[in-house]
Amino acid sequence: MKNSGSILTSFVLIVAGVFLCILNGRHDLLHTIVKIVGAAFFVSGVINVFIMINHSSKRKGNSFSRIAGWLSGIGGVLLGLAMFFYPPLFTTVLVYLFGILLILGGIIQICIMAWGYKDASLSGWLYIVPVVLIVAGVIMICSDSLRVNASLMVIITGLGMILYGLNSFFGMIAVANTRQQKTTDPAQLPQEKTTDKKLAENNEDNDDFIETTEIKSTRDTAESHPASGDSIH
Numbered sequence: 080m081k082n083s084g085s086i087l088t089s090f091v092l093i094v095a096g097v098f099l100c101i102l103n104g105r106h107d108l109l110h111t112i113v114k115i116v117g118a119a120f121f122v123s124g125v126i127n128v129f130i131m132i133n134h135s136s137k138r139k140g141n142s143f144s145r146i147a148g149w150l151s152g153i154g155g156v157l158l159g160l161a162m163f164f165y166p167p168l169f170t171t172v173l174v175y176l177f178g179i180l181l182i183l184g185g186i187i188q189i190c191i192m193a194w195g196y197k198d199a200s201l202s203g204w205l206y207i208v209p210v211v212l213i214v215a216g217v218i219m220i221c222s223d224s225l226r227v228n229a230s231l232m233v234i235i236t237g238l239g240m241i242l243y244g245l246n247s248f249f250g251m252i253a254v255a256n257t258r259q260q261k262t263t264d265p266a267q268l269p270q271e272k273t274t275d276k277k278l279a280e281n282n283e284d285n286d287d288f289i290e291t292t293e294i295k296s297t298r299d300t301a302e303s304h305p306a307s308g309d310s311i312h
Contacts, residue, residue: 085251093244099237109173109229110166116176117162117169124155174219174226177236181216184243185209188250196254205253208246212239 102108131148162169188209192201215235219225225232 085247089244089247089251091244092240092247096237096240096242096244099233099240103230103233103237108233109170112233113166113169113173114163117159117164117166119159120155120162121159124152124157124159127152127155170229174232177232178216178219181212181219181236181239183216184239185212185216188212188243188246192250196250201250201253205246205250208242212243215239 099112102111105111127148131145131152135145186209189206192205192209216239219232219235225235
């Protein structure tokens with residue numbers, strides 16, 4: 080289930096990146112993006128409101144979580160409506176949102192590969208893409224020319240989303256190959272199986288020792304009985 084979610088996320092990012100690159104030439108592209116993001120905030124906020132209504136009727140969660148849930152839900156609805164009906168107010172800050180998106184994407188991907196996939200044999204070139212994303216995000220935020228060049232800003236963001244999705248696919252393939260090698264290589268068997276095998280061998284040795292001891296004891300007893308009979312006569 081976890082891999083299915085990662086694959087779906089990567090696929091959605093690639094499709095969204097291609098969508099941004101294809102529609103780059105439209106004069107109202109930034110307004111369209113703001114409206115799409117606003118609709119996403121609105122839907123997410125409505126869902127959170129319904130969840131909080133359900134939780135309130137069942138008295139689930141503590142007071143802090145309920146307050147946070149209501150604020151996030153109502154805030155998402157209001158922000159979504161504002162972005163959808165008044166997109167010019169948000170187009171000026173869109174470059175910062177795209178830059179932060181690229182930076183966070185690069186940091187998250189590095190963390191996933193460094194700690195989430197630490198048992199896999201990942202190639203070093205997989206770390207190039209997240210580093211490029213972080214650098215692109217920083218340049219996008221700090222560069223004055225990118226702030227006024229909407230076309231270049233959208234292309235960079237779209238390419239970044241495509242690279243992130245493809246790099247995630249390659250990372251998951253490397254993890255799957257490593258796990259397959261561990262299941263087929265006897266040297267990579269789980270430690271528990273090796274321990275159970277050793278215990279079984281020790282039990283067999285103990286059984287052999289006990290059996291040998293019993294045979295020797297029986298033999299000694301049999302040899303001692305005739306000697307006792309001779310002494311009585």
